[in-house]
Amino acid sequence: MDKEQSKKSVLQRLGTIKGHIVGIEKMVEENKNCEDILFQLNAVMGAMNKLSAHILEGCTQVCLDEVNDPICRQRIEVLTKTMITMLKK
Structure with a gap:
């Protein structure tokens, strides 16, 4: 996804x-x-977490x-996927 689409x-x-x-409100x-009200607040929190995951990704x-080291790249990818999974729960 390009910057403008994002x-x-x-x-x-x-x-x-x-x-x-x-x-x-x-x-x-x-x-x-x-x-x-609490149900709707929960929906907002879920949407915020999904938005955070989208931006993080x-x-x-x-x-x-920009990362050339394959081991470093793999570690960053795993960490990012973990964080995204945590945000979406």
């Missing part, structure tokens, strides 16, 4: 998150039950393109 993807994800936040204003790929 930027567009990040902005779209942020727009979705922003929409969820607006919805949560409305729920609070309307005194909706806390279970529903893109940034790491740019850095890996």
Whole structure:
């Protein structure tokens, strides 16, 4: 994914998150039950974690393109995959 596509993807994800936040604000204003609010907050946290993983993956790929040592490259790839897996849970 090129830099412009990545930027567009990040902005779209942020727009979705922003929409969820607006919805949560409305729920609070309307005194909706806390279970529903917590459920929506959990959805926002999941979306934020997925966005973080997406950004991490893109940034790491740019850095890996400059790494010449195959062992170092492999370690960075494994670490990045581990971190992405942790963020998506």
